[in-house]
Amino acid sequence: QQPVQSPQAVILREGEDAVINCSSSKALYSVHWYRQKHGEAPVFLMILLKGGEQKGHEKISASFNEKKQQSSLYLTASQLSYSGTYFCGTGSNDYKLSFGAGTTVTVRA
């Protein structure tokens, strides 16, 4: 089942912070975060694994609450390059990633 992302869209000024949330109804093994710019491939940002291991971008931070089956991606001191659509992908024991509908982030100067 597809995870639910919120908000659907957010507009920021450079330097502002934002949080993107991802929630699943299934028990999760991992949460992946990707950013996609218009007309381009999704680009890997971060993976959070059950048990606390994280792999990813040094300047991106995220959290994973296994019990609540939720993850949050934190955009801190946003830059113009942060603009794009952010997708969470949730992995469970069927080796599938199910992606949310995305959160569109617009950073303005």
Add this chain to the structure above:
Amino acid sequence: EAGVVQSPRYKIIEKKQPVAFWCNPISGHNTLYWYLQNLGQGPELLIRYENEEAVDDSQLPKDRFSAERLKGVDSTLKIQPAELGDSAVYLCASSLDLASGIGNEQFFGPGTRLTVL
């Protein structure tokens, strides 16, 4: 390191025509995925391969879609005949192995944007 390569990037066809998409994954990646992405939505898995074996094709509409991965490297996704509702972006992705597909990152290609008229 070369990324995932897909071709063509764009394809416009009339309904009922056949179409094929090609994907070359990152060298050494055993697992290959085909996703469909509709406008404003996240990618949806169509099929995934472990080497040359299709280990999950439950979401592939088999009446009109087919896929193959010869020799466990390149892959082709075919639609015959195409319908108006097939207009979407078709993404290919690869990862090191099946189990790591949810424990390690998937690398996506740029996609093929299909328009069916």
